Structure formats: structure tokens, C-alpha cells
Amino acid sequence: MKFCWFWGNKLLFVDQSYLExxxxxxxxxxxxxxxxxxxxxxxxxxxAIFERNSDIAPLLRPYKRKGVSISPGLHVCGWMGKGEIVEKFLNYLNVSDGVEKVLSENGYGTVIVNNKIYNIPRGYEAIKEALCFYFPDYRQTIINYLDLIKECVDQIFYFNHSLPPLKNLHTSFIDASNSSFRVYLQKHNAPEELIELLDAMSYLLVGSRGNELPFLMHSFVIGGFFQSPGFFPFNGITRMLDNFKRELSKYGVKIFLNKEIKKVLVDEKKQAIGVETVDGKKYSSSNVIVTFNPKLLVSMLDKGVLRPIFIKRLEDAQNTFGFYVAYYKVKRELKITSKSIVFYDGHRDLLIGLILNENSNCYVLSAFMPENETNFSYEKFSEEQKKELAMKKLQLIEDTIYNILPEIKNDLELISFLKPWSFEKYTKTVNGSAYGTKQSVDYIGFQHKIPVKNLYLVGQSIYPGFLGAMISAFSLCLEILESNSFWAKVVENETK
Structure with missing residues (x-):
């Protein structure tokens, strides 16, 4: 059955079954x-949710290779302590049942910077003593730095639940700190070795360098890893996503899988009114919320919808790096102190993160290496060129692993290797940017509202990381809903 629908001054015929x-x-x-x-x-x-892949959360959901579970995303997260914001969010959403979360026993873990080894524990006092041990001549600088981290975090209602909710929090992130955390540390006479250490720790988590990242955003991210770093085991991630499906179904959310969006539909008043999928179906809505990289908006909207000045902002926005990620099955139990290692060689600008996870029947070592050439494109590479580049990167990863942990050279079996263009298939962004667009003191970041009425942004380009993505969702809903009553339900939710 067909149904007439006026689209501007055009008469369209659409299947009536798609007009909900x-x-x-x-x-x-x-x-x-x-x-x-x-x-x-x-x-x-x-x-309604529209997802271009065959299941929800393709970058989170664990998959199996050679009988071993691995996950392309969500390897570590801050603020994982009892009663803290991750728990509050999951409890409010009612997706925490059966979901195990584990606090990291050794805190952030081991960080190796230019062959110097630092062990970063959990908790501010322990971190203060550790950093003062490594940099005894800069004790007051370290104390001031950590005090400012705590002061900044204490001003954010997501972490200080005695504060009322603040709309447009992203604006306050920008306004509250107009200098990078590198500039702050330099002004307080911090040695370059300390700055490089903190930069290496932060860069893997947010995708912006110390000279780019606003101090307040640095505080929000690194503060959680100082306070209570942790992770979800692979079975916990699977259970969480299954719980999401259950709750979405309970509240009547329609999930359209294998439905890629071709266009966001906008009327002559520049107001979002729905979406069109690649198969030509149109779906009507009073509001549209997109989670993809904002730079893709230009291709998703008709020409003339966005003003040239906003298009220029989109073009000027820089993507964060893409990851090369190698997963190894460990053939025997490793007796290593830290299950999280960050290695940085400033001379080669080489940064690699290692995480050891316990699987059902073995250990899995995950190695992450950023592609620092964020403006570099693989689009014109042939498959053979991609394969050759991937093998060079894999060799670099393995050489670094065996340099750090020489005792395991014969105990690793490669089970999966993801490249930036692997992630690009999911994110549709050039090089599969891990954290969307960069957070920078030199660039005004994106907010939820854009110059198209009823079209909103959420995701890592607003706030980076797993927790940042969740915060962006709650932040938008605080703008849309009655914030005081809504937020009270979140912070007053009892721990399960």
C-alpha cells in the first residue's frame, strides 16, 4: 500500500508501513x-535506533578467534569504584545485573618512557608518593598538579553528586580551561620527563597530545584513572549489551539492524524531520540524534542545509588517531607485576599500550599502537600496499613487546590483528579515528546542538572514551528533559 507525502514542493510515494x-x-x-x-x-x-551493522555495539561486543574471546573496544575505564559515576549510570539504565567490573589492583600500571620505568598505583595519595619518589625535586609541583586535578573534578556534577546538574557542560569544559595541561605543567616548572610521562598516559586514553588537551578535560579523563581505574571482563561486556537489549525492548525502542543511514532529512525550515536509509526507505521523527563523527554531516545533509562557516568548522576539525591492535593468546601463565603497560619512545614517537586479560581458559595480551599520522589516508592504497604496511606495523608491535617482556618471546600466538581501516568499516571515518574529533585548546569543540533544528550530536567527539560516550548521552538528555527530576533518578539510584 502506498501513501502520499509532500517533501518540500515534491510529492513522494512511500510504503505506508514505514511511516511510523x-x-x-x-x-x-x-x-x-x-x-x-x-x-x-x-x-x-x-x-528508534538505526545501526548499519548486524548487531548493536560492534566496537564493544566481544568476538571469538581460535576459541578465544576478544573485544575491539572498552579495555579500561576510569571512575569504576563503588558508588561512582559508571555504577550510577549502569544502575539507572538497569543494565548492571550480572555485569562484573574489576578495579585494577596495580592502578594505572607500568609506564615506560624513554627506557625509564614508572609504576603508577591507584589513589591520589599513593600516586603523589610514587611521583614524588620518581621526581623528588618537584614535590610541590606534583602536589599542586594533583590538587588541581581534584579541584577540577570536584567542580563537575557527574563526579560530585552534591552539585546540581549543569546544562551545556561542554561549554564549561572549554571556558574553564584555556590552556593545555602541558602548558600548565611548564608554567609550574615541571621537568620534561614528568610531562612526557603524563602525556603518554593521557594520549592513549583521549587521543590528544599534552599541548592540545585542555587541562579540565585532562582532569576528567586522567582523574578517573588516578582514582579508580578498572575494566569489564569480556563476559561482562557481553552481559551488559544483552541487558541493554532487554531494557530497550521493555521500553518499546525499535532497533533497526543492517540499516545504514544515507541522509538526514531536513525540511525547508532547516529542521530535521527524519532519516533515509541506503535502501531508499524514509522514517519520520520529530528529532534526530547522530552518534557518528561530525565531519560526516556534510555528506549526510543536502547541499545548502549547513552554513559555509559551520562546514569550515567541520573541515578544520582534526580526527584522533586510528589504532593497530594485535591480540595474542598467551600459552602459559605470566608472572608479571603489572597487567597494564604503556611504552613510549620519544625519539621515535612510538607509543604502545599492553593489556593482559584473563580469558575463560587462557590469558590474552592486547597490544595497541596509535597511527600518529592522523591526516594520512589509506583510501588510495591497494590491498597489497595495506598488507605490506600492516606487516611492518605488526613487526614493530612484536619487537616492542619482546623488548619489554623478553621472557614471553616463545609464548605468544597471534589470534587477531585489527588495523585503522578495520575500524573504519565501523566508524565510517578516515583512518577509523578512535576518539572521534580531537579535543584541543586551539579549536572550539562540538556541542550537542548544531545549526539544524532538532538535530543533535552525541558520542566521543563530545567527550572521549567509553565513559565520555555515556556522559555525552546523559548530557544531551539533561538538555532535552527536565534536568533536576531526571538527574535525581540517576544519582539517588541505589547501588545493586
């Missing part, structure tokens, strides 16, 4: 999209 009206359409079923959709549905909105 939604309050909100969410494009993308990653953690920010799932969280946004579930919040809005819990608060009484009619919501």
Missing part, C-alpha cells in the same frame, strides 16, 4: 546511542 512517527531517531547503536535511546525511552519518549 518517532519522537527520536538515534543513528548508531554504540554505547552513546544505546544510552541515549534508553534514557529517552525510560523517560516516556518513542524511540
Amino acid at each position: 512517527k518517532f519522537d527520536y531517531i538515534v543513528v548508531g547503536a554504540g554505547i552513546s546511542g544505546l544510552t541515549t535511546a534508553l534514557i529517552l525511552a525510560k523517560e516516556g519518549k518513542k524511540v
Whole structure:
């Protein structure tokens, strides 16, 4: 059966079965999209999610290779302590049952910078003593730095639940700190060795260098890893995503899988009114929320919808790096002190993160290496050229692993190797940028609202990382919903 629908001054014919009206359409079923959709549905909105892949959260969901579970994302997270914001979020969403989360016994772990070894424990006092041990001549600088981290965090209502919720929090992140954390440390006479150490720790977590990253954003990210770093075991990630499916179904959220969005539909008043999928189907909605990299908006909207000045902002925004990630099955139990190691060689600008996870029947070593050439494109590479480049990167990763842990040279079996263009398939961004667009003191970041009415942004380009993606969802919903009553439900939720 066909149904007439006026689109501007054009008469369109669309299958009537596709004309169901939604309050909100969410494009993308990653953690920010799932969280946004579930919040809005819990608060009484009619919501649909569109995901281009065959299942939700493709960058989080563990998969198996050679009988071993591995996950392309969510390897570590800050603020994982009892009663802290990760737990509050999961409890409010009712997706925490059966989900194990583990606090890292050794804190952030071992960081090797230019062949100097630092062990970074958990908790501010322990970190203060550790850093003062490594840099005894800069004790007051270290104390001032950590005090400012705590002061900044204490001003953010997500972490200080005695504060009222603040709308447009991203604006306050920008306004509250107009200098990078590197500049701050240099002004306080911190040695270059200390700056490089903190830069290496932060860069892997947020995708912006110390000279780029605003101090307040640095505080939000690194503060969680100082306070209570942790991780979700692979079975915990799977259970969490299954819980999301259960709750979304309970609140009537429609999930459209294998449905890639071709275009965000906008009327003559420059107001979002729905989406069109690549198969030509159109879905109507009062609001559209997109979770993808904002730079993709230009291709998703008709020409003339966005003003030239905003298009220039999109073009000027820099993507964060893509990752090369190698996963190894460890053939025997490793007797190593730290299960998290960061290695940085400033002379080669080489940064690699290693994480050891216990699987059901073995250990898995995950190695992450950023592609620092963020403007470099693989688009014109032949498959043979990509293969040759990938083998060079893999060799570099393995040489570094065996340099750090020579005793395991014969105990690793490669089970999977992901490249930036592997992630690009999921994110649709050049080089598969790990954290969306960069956070920078020199660039005004994106906020939820853009110059198209009822079209909103969420995701890592607003706040980076797993927790950042969730915060972006709650932040948008605070703008949309009655913030005081809504937020009270979050912070007053009892720990399960």
C-alpha cells in the first residue's frame, strides 16, 4: 500500500508501513546511542535506533578467534569504584545485573618512557608518593598538579553528586580551561620527563597530545584513572549489551539492524524531520540524534542545509588517531607485576599500550599502537600496499613487546590483528579515528546542538572514551528533559 507525502514542493510515494512517527531517531547503536535511546525511552519518549551493522555495539561486543574471546573496544575505564559515576549510570539504565567490573589492583600500571620505568598505583595519595619518589625535586609541583586535578573534578556534577546538574557542560569544559595541561605543567616548572610521562598516559586514553588537551578535560579523563581505574571482563561486556537489549525492548525502542543511514532529512525550515536509509526507505521523527563523527554531516545533509562557516568548522576539525591492535593468546601463565603497560619512545614517537586479560581458559595480551599520522589516508592504497604496511606495523608491535617482556618471546600466538581501516568499516571515518574529533585548546569543540533544528550530536567527539560516550548521552538528555527530576533518578539510584 502506498501513501502520499509532500517533501518540500515534491510529492513522494512511500510504503505506508514505514511511516511510523518517532519522537527520536538515534543513528548508531554504540554505547552513546544505546544510552541515549534508553534514557529517552525510560523517560516516556518513542524511540528508534538505526545501526548499519548486524548487531548493536560492534566496537564493544566481544568476538571469538581460535576459541578465544576478544573485544575491539572498552579495555579500561576510569571512575569504576563503588558508588561512582559508571555504577550510577549502569544502575539507572538497569543494565548492571550480572555485569562484573574489576578495579585494577596495580592502578594505572607500568609506564615506560624513554627506557625509564614508572609504576603508577591507584589513589591520589599513593600516586603523589610514587611521583614524588620518581621526581623528588618537584614535590610541590606534583602536589599542586594533583590538587588541581581534584579541584577540577570536584567542580563537575557527574563526579560530585552534591552539585546540581549543569546544562551545556561542554561549554564549561572549554571556558574553564584555556590552556593545555602541558602548558600548565611548564608554567609550574615541571621537568620534561614528568610531562612526557603524563602525556603518554593521557594520549592513549583521549587521543590528544599534552599541548592540545585542555587541562579540565585532562582532569576528567586522567582523574578517573588516578582514582579508580578498572575494566569489564569480556563476559561482562557481553552481559551488559544483552541487558541493554532487554531494557530497550521493555521500553518499546525499535532497533533497526543492517540499516545504514544515507541522509538526514531536513525540511525547508532547516529542521530535521527524519532519516533515509541506503535502501531508499524514509522514517519520520520529530528529532534526530547522530552518534557518528561530525565531519560526516556534510555528506549526510543536502547541499545548502549547513552554513559555509559551520562546514569550515567541520573541515578544520582534526580526527584522533586510528589504532593497530594485535591480540595474542598467551600459552602459559605470566608472572608479571603489572597487567597494564604503556611504552613510549620519544625519539621515535612510538607509543604502545599492553593489556593482559584473563580469558575463560587462557590469558590474552592486547597490544595497541596509535597511527600518529592522523591526516594520512589509506583510501588510495591497494590491498597489497595495506598488507605490506600492516606487516611492518605488526613487526614493530612484536619487537616492542619482546623488548619489554623478553621472557614471553616463545609464548605468544597471534589470534587477531585489527588495523585503522578495520575500524573504519565501523566508524565510517578516515583512518577509523578512535576518539572521534580531537579535543584541543586551539579549536572550539562540538556541542550537542548544531545549526539544524532538532538535530543533535552525541558520542566521543563530545567527550572521549567509553565513559565520555555515556556522559555525552546523559548530557544531551539533561538538555532535552527536565534536568533536576531526571538527574535525581540517576544519582539517588541505589547501588545493586
